[in-house]
Amino acid sequence: MSEAQIAHRRLVQSLYKRSLKTAQDWYIDTNLFRRKAVELRMQFDAKSNLRHPREIAQAIQEAERQLTELRHPDPYIAVSAPGGTKFERNIHPNLDEPAAHH
């Protein structure tokens, strides 16, 4: 795989992951989410045979636009991730190198 192909794969992977996450935000029910996930997968697979760079760019742009439009106002954030409920809670003090002013 060339560098450009790897970059493109990463871009599509990121797009797919964000799509699934957005779907998960909107569909709490697992059964509904699975249906949506299968739908998304079909949408991505349908675009996988695009070869012309302009068509690919358009498809990606369209997907990004839809993602922005469907963004959830209160998305699920993993507890320890930035913005999560447990993010940086109970940080252990650094006893080996105390802060300079102490």
Next chain:
Amino acid sequence: MFRAIRPAALYRSAALYKTAPAVVARNAMALNFARTYASAGLARSDVEKRVLDILAGFNKVDANKIALKANFNADLGLDSLDTVEVVMAIEEEFSIEIPDKDADEIKSAEQAVEYISKREDAH
């Protein structure tokens, strides 16, 4: 009901507080300071089992081929989007968020286990 507590009993309890030496209070503070938060991280065998269970849950994966060292792409026949689904399932299982940069490095169950054991916030 409240009258049942005689003044003498009150005095006695007050005396108890008085006799408690200051040293005890200081020790209590030291104990408070050295508190622990939770049990130690996940056992490696548990992580391995949970990751392999996730793979077993995928209907695209042949159950006989599942192994720690099996490459998602070469051995299990998963494409790049399937790998994203595996990584998302791992994120959900261990309630962590795996950044794309790290997710890109996870190409087998063993690498996933390795990564999770490094993450202290994995549950």
